[in-house]
Amino acid sequence: MGSSTVKAFVTGAAGFIGSNLVAELLARGCEVAGLDNFHLGSKRFLEPFVGHPGFTFYEKDLLEFDGLPASLAGSDVVFHLAANSDISQGTARTDTDLKLGTIATYNVLEAMRIAGVPRIVFASTSAVYGEPRRFPTPEDYGPLLPVSLYGASKLACEGLVAAFSNTFSIQAWIFRFANVVGKNGTHGALVDFIRSLRNDPRRLTVRGDGTQTKPYLHVSECIEGMLFALEHAPERINVYNLTSEGTTSVASIARMVIEEMGLQGVDLSYTGGPRGWPGDVPFVDLDSTRMKSLGWTARYRSDDAVRAALRELLQQY
Amino acid sequence: MGSSTVKAFVTGAAGFIGSNLVAELLARGCEVAGLDNFHLGSKRFLEPFVGHPGFTFYEKDLLEFDGLPASLAGSDVVFHLAANSDISQGTARTDTDLKLGTIATYNVLEAMRIAGVPRIVFASTSAVYGEPRRFPTPEDYGPLLPVSLYGASKLACEGLVAAFSNTFSIQAWIFRFANVVGKNGTHGALVDFIRSLRNDPRRLTVRGDGTQTKPYLHVSECIEGMLFALEHAPERINVYNLTSEGTTSVASIARMVIEEMGLQGVDLSYTGGPRGWPGDVPFVDLDSTRMKSLGWTARYRSDDAVRAALRELLQQY
Numbered sequence: 001m002g003s004s005t006v007k008a009f010v011t012g013a014a015g016f017i018g019s020n021l022v023a024e025l026l027a028r029g030c031e032v033a034g035l036d037n038f039h040l041g042s043k044r045f046l047e048p049f050v051g052h053p054g055f056t057f058y059e060k061d062l063l064e065f066d067g068l069p070a071s072l073a074g075s076d077v078v079f080h081l082a083a084n085s086d087i088s089q090g091t092a093r094t095d096t097d098l099k100l101g102t103i104a105t106y107n108v109l110e111a112m113r114i115a116g117v118p119r120i121v122f123a124s125t126s127a128v129y130g131e132p133r134r135f136p137t138p139e140d141y142g143p144l145l146p147v148s149l150y151g152a153s154k155l156a157c158e159g160l161v162a163a164f165s166n167t168f169s170i171q172a173w174i175f176r177f178a179n180v181v182g183k184n185g186t187h188g189a190l191v192d193f194i195r196s197l198r199n200d201p202r203r204l205t206v207r208g209d210g211t212q213t214k215p216y217l218h219v220s221e222c223i224e225g226m227l228f229a230l231e232h233a234p235e236r237i238n239v240y241n242l243t244s245e246g247t248t249s250v251a252s253i254a255r256m257v258i259e260e261m262g263l264q265g266v267d268l269s270y271t272g273g274p275r276g277w278p279g280d281v282p283f284v285d286l287d288s289t290r291m292k293s294l295g296w297t298a299r300y301r302s303d304d305a306v307r308a309a310l311r312e313l314l315q316q317y
Numbered sequence: 318m319g320s321s322t323v324k325a326f327v328t329g330a331a332g333f334i335g336s337n338l339v340a341e342l343l344a345r346g347c348e349v350a351g352l353d354n355f356h357l358g359s360k361r362f363l364e365p366f367v368g369h370p371g372f373t374f375y376e377k378d379l380l381e382f383d384g385l386p387a388s389l390a391g392s393d394v395v396f397h398l399a400a401n402s403d404i405s406q407g408t409a410r411t412d413t414d415l416k417l418g419t420i421a422t423y424n425v426l427e428a429m430r431i432a433g434v435p436r437i438v439f440a441s442t443s444a445v446y447g448e449p450r451r452f453p454t455p456e457d458y459g460p461l462l463p464v465s466l467y468g469a470s471k472l473a474c475e476g477l478v479a480a481f482s483n484t485f486s487i488q489a490w491i492f493r494f495a496n497v498v499g500k501n502g503t504h505g506a507l508v509d510f511i512r513s514l515r516n517d518p519r520r521l522t523v524r525g526d527g528t529q530t531k532p533y534l535h536v537s538e539c540i541e542g543m544l545f546a547l548e549h550a551p552e553r554i555n556v557y558n559l560t561s562e563g564t565t566s567v568a569s570i571a572r573m574v575i576e577e578m579g580l581q582g583v584d585l586s587y588t589g590g591p592r593g594w595p596g597d598v599p600f601v602d603l604d605s606t607r608m609k610s611l612g613w614t615a616r617y618r619s620d621d622a623v624r625a626a627l628r629e630l631l632q633q634y
Contacts, residue, residue, distance in 0.1 A: 091484055094430070098423050102473060106415050113411070130479060142459030143556045145479035152480035156419060156473030162447060162462035163469035167408055167595050239460045278484050 006030045009075040009117070011062060011108060012082030014041030016184045017123065020219045021079060022046075024227070026054050033075065037061040039100065040085060045184050062104035068111035077119040077230070080108050083153070086187055087127070088277040090149040101153030102160070109164040121173045121226055122161050126214075126241070126284050127151030128176060136287035139176070139239050148279030158239075165237050173230055178243035178286055178302075181309035182219030183316065189250055189276075190309055193257040194317050203267040204258070207276040210251030214284040217244045218305040221298045228296045240294070243286040246302040250276065253306055260310045323347045326392040326434070328379060328425060329399030331358030333501045334440065337536045338396060339363075341544070343371050350392065354378040356417065357402060362501050379421035385428035394436040394547070397425050400470075403504055404444070405594040407466040418470030419477070426481040438490045438543055439478050443531075443558070443601050444468030445493060453604035456493070456556050465596030475556075482554050490547055495560035495603055495619075498626035499536030500633065506567055506593075507626055510574040511634050520584040521575070524593040527568030531601040532560045535622040538615045545613045557611075560603040563619040567593065570623055577627045 008025050012018040013034025018041065025032045026049065034046070035058040049055040058071050062082055072078065084090060084100040105122075112120060129137050130145040146152045158174055165172040185191045196204055217225075225242045233240065251270075258266050274282040288297065300308060325342050329335040330351025335358065342349045343366065351363070352375040366372040375388050379399055389395065401407060401417040422439075429437060446454050447462040463469045475491055482489040502508045513521055534542075542559045550557065568587075575583050591599040605614065617625060 094427055094481075095423065098420070098477075102419060103415070106412065110411055128476075130483070140459045142457045142461065144459065144461060144476065145483070145554050145556070146476050147480060147483040149477075149480045149484065152473075152476035155476035156469075159445075159461065159463050159469035159472035160415075160466075163464065163466045163596075164411075166447070166462070166464040167466065237462050239462070279480070 009078045018081045019045035069114040073115040079121045081123045087150040091279045097149045097153035102156040105157040119171045124176045128155045135285040138287040172237045174239045175242040178215040178217040183312040213249040215243045216302045216305045241286040244298040244302045248302045326395045335398045336362035386431040390432040396438045398440045404467040408595045414466045414470035419473040422474040436488045441493045445472045452602040455604040491556045492559040495532040495534040500629040530566045533619045533622045534561045558603040561615040565619045
């Protein structure tokens with residue numbers, strides 16, 4: 001990805017990870033085309049790129065197939081990040097992830113096939129593992145029985161990526177992300193807690209019992225890891241966990257948010273139960289051995305990634 | 318399933334496995350409602366049940382959601398067999414399996430959720446394993462990287478079944494079938510070879526180099542195994558390979574067909590290459606240990622299942 005001639009197409013370009021990725025790709029000298037329907041993404045996140053000669057933007061919904069092959073034509077690689085990343089929303093309306101995840105991903109792959117785009121990077125998730133019996137969970141863990149419809153959709157997309165890759169000779173990199181945090185975050189524990197405490201600094205209600213524990217990866221390292229593997233992992237289909245070391249509980253995050261905001265005497269309460277919401281997975285720990293063997297490790301540990309992200313988010317929200 | 322009060326709903330009831338399952342469920346005293354759109358299924362396969370007091374039939378496409386919850390209401394268990402089982406068709410039109418597999422399965426699960434149906438049996442496939450590196454392949458093999466869009470769709474359906482099961486308390490049995498053969502088969506090597514030789518008994522052209530080797534399971538045992546596991550496997554989500562012992566090559570099948578038809582001097586030729594068609598998997602061998610531990614084993618070995626199926630099919634075609 002070091003060459004200035006690389007043409008990258010980013011779906012979900014106005015989203016959390018997408019907007020950070022566009023910034024990094026432009027910084028590395030790539031030509032970048034971005035696409036977003038502003039479902040979760042924000043026009044504000046695109047402002048830094050407006051007028052940049054290397055940046056083109058398509059406001060478009062991936063459920064509209066027409067025109068998609070033409071938009072993708074000439075791209076060297078598609079970073080497919082667009083999705084509904086709000087798990088609880090997928091449980092409330094059960095066809096959310098089928099449409100915004102599975103069918104949208106089919107459209108991207110079908111358009112790539114027609115346009116002859118040779119490479120895809122797909123943002124998957126630890127949620128494909130459901131509630132595994134092995135920790136840290138390696139990439140070859142099975143069977144994959146997701147708890148959430150979000151996880152089910154990401155698994156469906158992984159299968160579609162694999163089948164298109166095998167049948168139509170598209171090279172693929174599938175990353176199963178830990179919880180990604182940092183600048184331009186749109187939802188999740190950190191953003192939710194900050195918003196809640198900005199609104200009422202006297203109390204914070206945490207969904208679940210606070211013991212939900214997961215690895216948090218800083219978005220800068222998420223992007224660095226993807227670009228590293230894209231350069232160094234040579235298989236036709238490359239599947240990698242992308243995670244930091246260590247894990248952080250939701251209760252710790254609540255304490256860190258209160259600390260970073262300089263608040264005192266906050267009435268901290270928990271709704272109780274092991275899950276924050278239906279479809280939540282209480283414990284996640286991803287095996288990072290495969291990325292390490294490739295030569296890449298996250299520098300921030302999970303707690304440090306949360307701390308760094310909080311400082312960025314407190315400047316935004 | 319021994320009780321006469323069990324109400325079973327069978328999707329794909331006019332299909333190969335569906336029609337055999339309906340016959341067995343009626344024989345066991347169940348009330349059976351069947352649904353089919355006659356995409357691959359045949360009205361002829363339903364003739365034995367016409368007028369049976371325990372049988373109801375819905376001619377309906379699973380892509381039409383309206384009315385589906387009402388049709389399912391009151392069922393104790395759904396056997397969801399409807400799918401496009403013709404792998405090469407899914408490669409030619411890439412949205413075939415997305416629609417007839419993934420979206421149809423979402424509709425079944427959503428209708429079950431609304432109607433409060435507590436149990437699903439889902440017909441999956443060895444194709445979810447793609448081209449695994451471990452033989453015989455066990456249920457906990459990963460990562461699952463299907464070769465065909467058919468396999469991708471079945472993987473997507475497994476994920477949907479798991480997520481609906483976990484989120485909405487539906488109990489699930491997922492069976493990854495070997496190649497199923499027998500009465501009412503609609504396509505596949507056996508049927509294709511018989512049809513070709515009925516048409517021209519002097520020559521037979523086999524797709525691929527004939528070395529494609531897979532386990533073949535007789536449809537009667539496929540059904541017996543499903544019903545056994547439904548009764549004996551108690552987890553919320555139960556995933557089982559359903560296979561015979563041994564494997565059979567396509568070249569052997571060709572020889573057996575010629576033998577059973579009593580033909581001589583047939584000019585047998587091969588199109589060449591390791592795959593019969595794009596998306597074909599050249600070698601399959603499924604680990605049957607989990608079903609054995611539950612107490613069930615197929616009696617026919619793979620070669621014997623093929624032989625028995627051939628004799629049944631030769632009476633039909």
